[in-house]
Amino acid sequence: MSELPAIWLSLELALITTALLAILATPLAWWLAHTSHPLRPVIEAITALPLVMPPTVIGFYLLLLFSPSNPLGSAWLTVTDTTLAFSFHGLVIASMVYSLPFMVQPLTHAFSQMGKGPIEAATLLGAGPMDTFWNIVLPLARGGYLTALVLTFAHTLGEFGIVLMVGGNIPGETRVISIAIYEQVETLNYDQAHFLSGLLLAFSFIVLILVYTLNRRSPLRLS
Amino acid sequence: MLQINIKAARADFKLDVELRVSSGATALFGPSGSGKTTLLRCLAGLEPCLGTVRYGEQIWQGKGQWLAPRRRGVGFVFQDNRLFNHLNVAGNLDFAEQRAPSVASGDGVLHRDSIVDTLDLGHLLKRQSTDLSGGEARRVALARALLAQPRLLLLDEPLTGLDPARKAEILPYLRRITEALDIPILYVSHLADEVAQLCATMVVLDQGQVAIQGSTRAVLAKLRLDPAGYSLAGRNLLQGRVVGFDEAFRLCLINVAGEHLQFVRNQPLPEDTQVHCYFDPRDVVIASERPKHLSVRNILEAEIHAIQDAQDDGIRHVSLNIGDQLIVSQLTHAAVAQLDLRPGQRVFALIKSVSVEEPDAL
Numbered sequence: 001m002s003e004l005p006a007i008w009l010s011l012e013l014a015l016i017t018t019a020l021l022a023i024l025a026t027p028l029a030w031w032l033a034h035t036s037h038p039l040r041p042v043i044e045a046i047t048a049l050p051l052v053m054p055p056t057v058i059g060f061y062l063l064l065l066f067s068p069s070n071p072l073g074s075a076w077l078t079v080t081d082t083t084l085a086f087s088f089h090g091l092v093i094a095s096m097v098y099s100l101p102f103m104v105q106p107l108t109h110a111f112s113q114m115g116k117g118p119i120e121a122a123t124l125l126g127a128g129p130m131d132t133f134w135n136i137v138l139p140l141a142r143g144g145y146l147t148a149l150v151l152t153f154a155h156t157l158g159e160f161g162i163v164l165m166v167g168g169n170i171p172g173e174t175r176v177i178s179i180a181i182y183e184q185v186e187t188l189n190y191d192q193a194h195f196l197s198g199l200l201l202a203f204s205f206i207v208l209i210l211v212y213t214l215n216r217r218s219p220l221r222l223s
Numbered sequence: 224m225l226q227i228n229i230k231a232a233r234a235d236f237k238l239d240v241e242l243r244v245s246s247g248a249t250a251l252f253g254p255s256g257s258g259k260t261t262l263l264r265c266l267a268g269l270e271p272c273l274g275t276v277r278y279g280e281q282i283w284q285g286k287g288q289w290l291a292p293r294r295r296g297v298g299f300v301f302q303d304n305r306l307f308n309h310l311n312v313a314g315n316l317d318f319a320e321q322r323a324p325s326v327a328s329g330d331g332v333l334h335r336d337s338i339v340d341t342l343d344l345g346h347l348l349k350r351q352s353t354d355l356s357g358g359e360a361r362r363v364a365l366a367r368a369l370l371a372q373p374r375l376l377l378l379d380e381p382l383t384g385l386d387p388a389r390k391a392e393i394l395p396y397l398r399r400i401t402e403a404l405d406i407p408i409l410y411v412s413h414l415a416d417e418v419a420q421l422c423a424t425m426v427v428l429d430q431g432q433v434a435i436q437g438s439t440r441a442v443l444a445k446l447r448l449d450p451a452g453y454s455l456a457g458r459n460l461l462q463g464r465v466v467g468f469d470e471a472f473r474l475c476l477i478n479v480a481g482e483h484l485q486f487v488r489n490q491p492l493p494e495d496t497q498v499h500c501y502f503d504p505r506d507v508v509i510a511s512e513r514p515k516h517l518s519v520r521n522i523l524e525a526e527i528h529a530i531q532d533a534q535d536d537g538i539r540h541v542s543l544n545i546g547d548q549l550i551v552s553q554l555t556h557a558a559v560a561q562l563d564l565r566p567g568q569r570v571f572a573l574i575k576s577v578s579v580e581e582p583d584a585l
Binding site for chain 1: 267292293294295297307308367
């Protein structure tokens with residue numbers, strides 16, 4: 001099994017990206033669901049951009065951003081003594097940008113469906129903000145979280161274009177499954193390509209079945 | 224004692240309320256859009272407003288001070304209940320109980336067992352909160368608000384949206400609670416009959432301002448005399464004590480300021496029970512002499528208090544004093560002119576027994 005490191009790297013990338021996005025996207029989705037700020041459509045559009053942009057375009061801009069001649073790239077270089085481009089860390093940031101809408105949109109939908117009612121009720125019963133979040137908001141939005149987490153994870157696992165642009169093909173560092181498949185096909189190594197593609201297909205299929213089953217069972221359905 | 228002096232501008236009206244609320248049930252009454260719900264939300268701190276709100280010595284808001292809503296000790300029963308759908312009934316009650324300030328034991332009214340008992344929730348505790356009828360959900364919402372050991376109870380139309388059977392189911396519970404609690408209770412409603420049964424005092428809001436306030440009976444009487452408020456005041460209300468029951472004819476007899484009033488009732492009521500009776504102003508006939516040979520069984524001596532015309536539409540509202548209670552009779556202008564009715568005149572009010580409804584049948 002020569003491609004085991006690629007599989008592990010993919011899983012690691014998807015897991016880290018999903019976890020970080022869950023934390024970052026929660027306040028953003030909350031704000032989008034409840035605000036009437038005039039800038040809301042702009043922010044909403046920005047978070048949806050990765051859905052419609054070609055991965056190569058996002059990858060290109062990220063590559064420029066990661067360059068040590070730009071503030072982000074140079075700050076990273078100063079702090080860690082490594083570059084963001086063609087590194088695993090760069091890949092995580094790129095994946096987060098790429099998968100952002102898959103986390104934000106289901107959460108925004110869940111939060112706006114919930115409304116402010118349960119939060120007001122909990123507040124008047126004496127619950128503080130964190131108490132309300134953990135014991136009321138999170139359980140009531142669990143359908144939304146489940147969808148968001150799974151979609152983000154699966155989507156990150158399968159990304160290709162951005163990884164190629166930002167990460168390249170460094171074994172153990174940036175060589176994820178999709179890159180490995182690409183290379184196996186290029187070198188006419190169809191057996192390996194079949195195996196990896198089948199793995200990804202089966203995984204995605206099972207995950208989606210799981211999401212739809214669980215969402216049906218939960219009383220809070222995402223329409 | 225709750226002291227309110229607040230202003231808030233909203234898209235469709237301005238709220239400008241100065242009010243003192245003491246312990247016991249006070250009705251916040253008025254047409255929809257008069258600012259009742261907004262006032263409740265401002266008091267709870269859920270909506271911003273200008274001015275001051277004080278509870279006893281504690282300042283809830285004012286002069287740069289702001290007490291977070293969760294520290295105000297406000298029990299709020301929302302129109303839409305807002306039960307936590309991911310928890311069952313017991314879970315909803317636990318949530319409130321676990322976060323409630325500890326109270327001296329001995330205060331039995333707000334203890335869990337007593338609340339569950341009063342609201343008859345024992346058999347519902349394991350039920351999922353999405354699995355309750357409208358009336359049951361309202362009772363759970365009420366229990367949850369009480370378990371938080373509130374210092375102020377805000378009830379936003381707790382009977383609205385329920386069919387008559389459910390209303391009749393909840394009314395006795397509400398009455399028990401409003402009678403037992405020794406905290407200020409603000410009860411929002413737009414139904415006079417409901418208010419008359421539950422609240423001793425009453426505040427009428429009109430376009431965001433306090434229009435009338437005082438004892439419920441006096442306020443309702445005033446409303447009846449006011450051409451604009453007339454339609455709000457609802458049916459006539461007479462209070463009296465049961466003095467007898469006629470098993471054969473199923474008639475309940477009550478004493479209203481020395482006069483007797485009877486109405487049809489299936490079950491007898493114990494003597495001396497305080498009873499509220501309702502009837503439509505159109506069902507009150509006035510006679511200038513005591514009539515004979517009539518089917519009408521209720522003939523009450525009364526004094527004309529005032530005669531009003533809402534619009535020049537040929538209809539007159541004649542208000543009558545029966546003892547210290549006030550009812551209104553709706554007559555044609557022609558009838559008033561023909562009988563030559565005037566304020567101060569002694570007359571007889573005729574009320575058909577079948578027109579009289581007694582509250583628990585509501």
